[in-house]
Amino acid sequence: MMLFFQFLANGILIGGLYALLAMGLVLIYKATRVFNFALGEMLALGAFLLYMFMSLVGLPFWLALPCTVCASMLTGLLVERLALRPLIGQPILAAIMATLALSLMIKGIVLFIWGSSTVSFPQKVMPSKSLVIGEVFLSNELTWTFLVSIAIFLAMLLFFRFTKTGLFMRATAEGHAVAQAAGINVETIFAVTWAIAALVATAGGIMLGNRFGVGITTLPVMAGKAFPAVLFGGLESIPGALLGGIMIGIVESLAAGYIDPQLSEIMPYIVLLVVLLIRPEGLFGLRRIERI
Amino acid sequence: MYRPCGVFDQKYCETMAIIRTNAHWSLTALGLVLLLAMPLYLSGRILHFVNLLCISIIAAQGLNLLTGFAGQISLGQSAFMAVGAYSSALLTVHLGFPLWLALPCATLITGIVGVIFGAPSLRIKGFYLAMATLAAQVIIPWLITNVRTDLTGGSSSMLVPAPKLAGLTFNSQQSIFYIIVPITCVCLFFVRNLVRGKIGRAFLAVRDNDLAAEMMGINLLKYKLLAFFISACYAGVAGSLWAHWMRAISPDQFNLLESIWFLGMIIVGGMGSVVGVTFAVIFIKFFDIIITVFSPSLTSFMSPQLAQDTAAGLSPFVFGLIILTFLIVEPRGLGHRWEIVKSYFRLWPFKY
Numbered sequence A: 001m002m003l004f005f006q007f008l009a010n011g012i013l014i015g016g017l018y019a020l021l022a023m024g025l026v027l028i029y030k031a032t033r034v035f036n037f038a039l040g041e042m043l044a045l046g047a048f049l050l051y052m053f054m055s056l057v058g059l060p061f062w063l064a065l066p067c068t069v070c071a072s073m074l075t076g077l078l079v080e081r082l083a084l085r086p087l088i089g090q091p092i093l094a095a096i097m098a099t100l101a102l103s104l105m106i107k108g109i110v111l112f113i114w115g116s117s118t119v120s121f122p123q124k125v126m127p128s129k130s131l132v133i134g135e136v137f138l139s140n141e142l143t144w145t146f147l148v149s150i151a152i153f154l155a156m157l158l159f160f161r162f163t164k165t166g167l168f169m170r171a172t173a174e175g176h177a178v179a180q181a182a183g184i185n186v187e188t189i190f191a192v193t194w195a196i197a198a199l200v201a202t203a204g205g206i207m208l209g210n211r212f213g214v215g216i217t218t219l220p221v222m223a224g225k226a227f228p229a230v231l232f233g234g235l236e237s238i239p240g241a242l243l244g245g246i247m248i249g250i251v252e253s254l255a256a257g258y259i260d261p262q263l264s265e266i267m268p269y270i271v272l273l274v275v276l277l278i279r280p281e282g283l284f285g286l287r288r289i290e291r292i
Numbered sequence B: 001m002y003r004p005c006g007v008f009d010q011k012y013c014e015t016m017a018i019i020r021t022n023a024h025w026s027l028t029a030l031g032l033v034l035l036l037a038m039p040l041y042l043s044g045r046i047l048h049f050v051n052l053l054c055i056s057i058i059a060a061q062g063l064n065l066l067t068g069f070a071g072q073i074s075l076g077q078s079a080f081m082a083v084g085a086y087s088s089a090l091l092t093v094h095l096g097f098p099l100w101l102a103l104p105c106a107t108l109i110t111g112i113v114g115v116i117f118g119a120p121s122l123r124i125k126g127f128y129l130a131m132a133t134l135a136a137q138v139i140i141p142w143l144i145t146n147v148r149t150d151l152t153g154g155s156s157s158m159l160v161p162a163p164k165l166a167g168l169t170f171n172s173q174q175s176i177f178y179i180i181v182p183i184t185c186v187c188l189f190f191v192r193n194l195v196r197g198k199i200g201r202a203f204l205a206v207r208d209n210d211l212a213a214e215m216m217g218i219n220l221l222k223y224k225l226l227a228f229f230i231s232a233c234y235a236g237v238a239g240s241l242w243a244h245w246m247r248a249i250s251p252d253q254f255n256l257l258e259s260i261w262f263l264g265m266i267i268v269g270g271m272g273s274v275v276g277v278t279f280a281v282i283f284i285k286f287f288d289i290i291i292t293v294f295s296p297s298l299t300s301f302m303s304p305q306l307a308q309d310t311a312a313g314l315s316p317f318v319f320g321l322i323i324l325t326f327l328i329v330e331p332r333g334l335g336h337r338w339e340i341v342k343s344y345f346r347l348w349p350f351k352y
Helices: A002-032 A039-056 A061-087 A092-114 A140-162 A164-174 A176-181 A186-212 A218-223 A226-233 A238-258 A261-265 A267-278 B012-016 B022-036 B044-069 B077-095 B099-122 B127-146 B173-194 B198-208 B210-215 B220-246 B256-269 B274-300 B304-329 B333-347
Strands: A131-133 A136-138
Touching (some): A002 A039, A002 A136, A002 A140, A039 A061, A061 A092, A061 B304, A140 A186, A164 A176, A226 A238, A226 A267, A238 A261, B044 B173, B099 B127, B099 B220, B210 B220
């Protein structure tokens, strides 16, 4: 029984991270109707930026973090301006291919600059004290990751609820033409959305990199598990992303613990197939009504 | 569509013909002769690339049928190729099937797997279908790596003996060329023929709006699954040829990146253009080949580690750039450009 709780706790904690990544995806999908397949590479880019500021430039962590945040938001803006804005109004395959092409390009750039080897941050990004509740051992990195994810989630909810930009973003999600008619500059909103999403991806990348090492081959695989989480929760729902991320984390952890450790690689995708067959719009997603 | 000057169709079969004029016939014959004589005037190294190109063309045409014509987005084409390669290899190695029997069997098996993973397409479409096929792309290589590793060799490579037909052993690039290229020609002719008939028209209707197509009496169940079946069959042929050509297959030859390459070829070629996609495969593989051939020479002016990283990064970067450029600048792809060039020369020099 203790083992079960241990698996459950691990699942919830790693699920928090998936939830964070899923939120980044939902954010972009809600406002711009683009699903960001380049998430994994954006994670890696963010983590490598921090690595660069810390080890090559030699800044301490508290100074390197704001630099990374600025740099990654800038990449988000660039991505939106160069690749996605010209494709507004194109069919869905164009949007999918654009983000896939972006993922390849970012991968290429990361390989150019930092190479294919996996590195780790020169100093620990998070405090190293583990938490033990009863006999359940909570890894400190995962706990901190979970807490940061929840904090970002709450910040996002407040942002959407109380700021004007958040309101504009919700309006844009309702319908681009309607929002434009109401005097919202939709293009600016798109840019802001991509900047925030890049920020979220960077936060995820830093935390993943802290635990698993910073590498262009490892991080995108982890990001791949956020895709099922998004579909599980529903493409348009931020609380759904949180719930979906944690559910995927739990399912993965239990399957790896009780059935086969190798199974953790594909378990999220089996869940994904089941969700797509039973309830394609996810838990809180909107059911689409089609007209001819 | 413009016709060559002075060509008038008088019978229905003339309107339907793929090859319509004498000049066209003689050019086709000349092209075929030049193609089949390639091993006589090209070195084995170049023939290696030609064989690779032909296999890619088969797989890409399968995806073109599914995504370009029937409008069902698939991120799993290379996983289906893996099914074809492994089923063909398993039949050959463990059951001793000859190539002429293993190839159709593997094709059929892949087609059935394609139908299984295409079944969700009845309920979901667009982006959701892309995710379902992405699941196929993750699950199939995992199954190959982890289930019955005694048969497949797991993540290490599985060896396939050189194919034998009628007492000949096809163990060189020159000899296997005569298996791969005729099959490619047949596959190209088949897809070209399929899309101008009833099935192709039905695919186009499903692509443009599947609800409307259903209301006009097109059986969605039948045609969507048929599209998945034929597309997976093409992947099966390509995978099977790949197995007998490479003679050492491993699951990581069939990763997500390869599937993205195939989708990119559809984009560059133009959705639903058989000629365009063929050009696109050649175009993209050409860049890839240039990078593979010239990247060893990078070591002459940078450190070996740096050269290796640059070479590894160059290929995805250039490919991503090509796709983005085509998406933004020429969404209708090379096929459209080809039509423009052709109609220009048909009317030249009197453009009225």
